[in-house]
Amino acid sequence: MQLRHIANRAQETRVASGHSSPLPLTSLSSLPAAPPPAPAPIPPLLGPDPRLILPSIGEVVYEWDIGTDRLTWGPNLFETFGEVAQGEFGMGYAYGERVSRESVATRYGAVMQSAETDAGQGVPFQVVYGLTRPRELGPGPVVWVEDTGRWFAGDDGRPAHAHGVVRIVTERHEAERKLALGAQIDPLTGVLNRAQLAEQLARFLAASERSRKPFAALLVAVENLFALNRTYGYDAGDDVIAGLARRLRENIRACDAIGRYAGNKFAILLENCGTEEMQAASQRLIDTVGLTAFETSAGPIPAMIRVGGVIGPREGRDPQVLFQHAEEALDVARQGAGKRFVAYTASLAREDARLRALQVADSIVSALTERRVELAFQPIVHARSGAIAFHEALLRVRLPDGTAASPGALLPVAEKAGLVCLLDQRVMELALERLVAEPELRVSVNCALHTVLDPEWPDRLAAAVAANPGVADRLIVEITETAMIEDFDTTRALIAACKRLGVKVAMDDFGAGHTSFRNLRDLAFDIVKIDGAFIRNIATSEDDRFFVRTLIDLASHLSLKVVAEWVEDEATAQILRDWGVEYLQGAHFGSAAARPAGAALR
Structure with missing residues (x-):
């Protein structure tokens, strides 16, 4: 040739x-x-x-x-x-x-x-x-x-x-491999994250169907973590959580799996395990954890656990159902001074959980009706100057006695009860009212998965923006990675609708483990907010530094502005400045308050 x-x-x-x-x-x-x-x-x-x-x-x-x-x-x-x-x-x-x-x-x-x-x-x-x-x-x-x-x-x-x-492309491949690994592992504990847990549970279900042998799914929770955090500080609380992960992992078999389910909860999947074996294994873990205090930055701290367990596939042939049943069992185990391990049965916690969920749902409806849904504003600053760039509007629900309810306790019930869209709608109304009242203010508003997937939401947003002229270019809508994975096409259509209105769009929890490079490139985001779980330890963790730097480089390559969340000290802030992060958010720059701090700059 x-x-x-x-x-x-x-x-x-x-x-x-x-x-x-x-x-x-x-x-x-x-x-x-x-x-x-x-x-x-x-x-x-x-x-x-x-x-x-x-x-x-x-x-x-x-x-x-x-x-x-x-x-x-x-x-x-x-x-x-x-x-x-x-x-x-x-x-x-x-x-x-x-x-x-x-x-x-x-x-x-x-x-x-x-x-x-x-x-x-x-x-x-x-x-x-x-x-x-x-x-x-x-x-x-x-x-x-x-x-x-x-x-x-x-x-x-x-x-x-x-x-x-x-x-x-060796260097690029290694960066992508590290990024993929980080997307599977919880950075604090080194065990699987929740998304990978769900995949592992699906594999256990498939294997059990083939072998006709049962398996167990345990949910393990640290007892009184709130009291530990209040007494010893959050860093010591994190040390306990990380230490518990190591201790649990050391006391299960190689064929079993462990991951961080949420906060202070871990999930353990035990292969070829029936009811009696599940009870014995759970009691052994309870005894092992309580035997020795955990070494922390505040000194040795004793901690105990409570465990809820369920047998699959007998009590459920779907990962979500099995985890829900394990949660019900754990809820019973955490009540009062009863047994530290409870196995799920069909009637065990269903009625109790249903009544408590109804009570929370009623309180949400009452709060909406009585105008007790409020906003708190946390500043997001320019990394270089420290001047306020915009604020994130955070949901607050005021109880009849004047105290504030924890969003973490309300939102899961609101999602199950179909009320989260109403909460999001009220938050958006309050945010737009504040934007009209303060012409220099810029605000970002979170949208839950159910809201993003609601086909009528873009039309409601368009009507609200049209009723409040001059606010669209000062509004940012935050969408989580989970929403993208749930329905990519609907998310893309929603982003396009926001763009037509002049509203900017941010991807929240960037790096939490779902978004592919291709999806990120194909969606017209303006801003990405790096999940704070990766930010808070970059001053001390080489792995977190590598992971966050990779996320920043990727965002920069795609011309996306970056917000780093959970910035709690100047050392972390300076590292992020040196890496070219545009915006910083966290306790170091101000906590959420009822009124925005200062005049927001464009």
């Missing part, structure tokens, strides 16, 4: 795959037995020397004759890949043997197993995989590459030859 034709083919491949920059090339050669000699001078008409350009950006072109299985590489192969390119590298089968076992895809699979048909222009492909050096050189690091190319069919319609560009 002529040299210029190969170069043009490589350029076509990059254009078809979104890589539009020119790809200078002077020659292709069959793989030599040893590193090639110095190439001949580059003809001026082909521009800069590719021997300098391609290695500098970690790229090498190739041609693959599928009929003969021969791979022909560009002259910068050894310069680019080093020892990975040593040994047999000129045949497709040999190249395939060098693909790392960690890879989930290969060039062979992308080409030979393609469902596409070549209509004469070739079929583009792009795949990422790892390459290892020859076995005789011993173990070495995996070099991760992105293979972008195009295959062409022969007379029989099957792939006959392919060409493309292989680019080193």
Whole structure:
């Protein structure tokens, strides 16, 4: 094949795959037995020397004759890949043997197993995989590459030859792997997060259906965590939670699973476990935890746990149902001085839980009717100047005696009772009233999952904005990652509706573990708010620093403004400033108050 034709083919491949920059090339050669000699001078008409350009950006072109299985590489192969390119590298089968076992895809699979048909222009492909050096050189690091190319069919319609560009992406791959790992693990405790717990429980259910053997799901809660936090401080409370995670993990089997369910609650899944085994295992955990105090920053602190358990799939064939039943059992275990472990039965806690939920739902309805739903405003400041950029409007419900109810206790019931949309609507009304009253104010408002998925909500927002001229460009709607995963298309439509009104949109809890890079890119967010659970320890945790820095770089690449939540000290604030975060939010800059602090600046 002529040299210029190969170069043009490589350029076509990059254009078809979104890589539009020119790809200078002077020659292709069959793989030599040893590193090639110095190439001949580059003809001026082909521009800069590719021997300098391609290695500098970690790229090498190739041609693959599928009929003969021969791979022909560009002259910068050894310069680019080093020892990975040593040994047999000129045949497709040999190249395939060098693909790392960690890879989930290969060039062979992308080409030979393609469902596409070549209509004469070739079929583009792009795949990422790892390459290892020859076995005789011993173990070495995996070099991760992105293979972008195009295959062409022969007379029989099957792939006959392919060409493309292989680019080193090891650094990017490691960053994405770390990000994916962080999306599965709770940063404080090092155990699975809630999303991964649900996936694990689904796997346990599927395995149990096949084996016909039961399993147990336990919910474990620290007793009197509020009192611990009040007495010893929140840092010591976190130390107890982290220590409990370690102790629980050390006392379960390798086949079992543990994750952080919420706050001070952990979920444990016990494989091949019936009622009697569940009770014995729970009592052993209770005794083990209570035996020794936890080492904390405030000194040794004793702590006890309570446990609720359920047997699957007997008491539920759905993860949500099983967790709900385990919560009901735990609620009974936490009442009074009764048993520390309670196993779920169909009638155990249902009536009690139903009555308590009805009481909370009634209090929410009363608060809405009697205008006892209020807002508190927490400032969000410019990272560089410290001047207030905008405020987040936070829900507060005033009880008849004048005290404030905890949103954490109300919102789960409001969601189950279908009242959360009414609360969100009232919060939006109050926020718009304040925006009208204070022309310099800018406010962000949270929207719950049920509100985001309500098909009538965009129309209500449009009507509210139209009734209050001049507020749209000072309003920010916050949507959680959970809403995106629940219904991507509805979320995208809602964002588009907000944009048409001139309302900005922020993604809340960024990094909590759901959003893919592609989804984030495809949705027109203006702002991302990094989940505070990752922020609060960056001054002391190298892993959290790496994870947060990766999130910031990703947001910057997509031209998104970043808010860092839960900034509680100047050391954390300075790290975030140095990394280019635009906005900071947290106790270090002010707590939530009934009135916005100062005049918000644009």
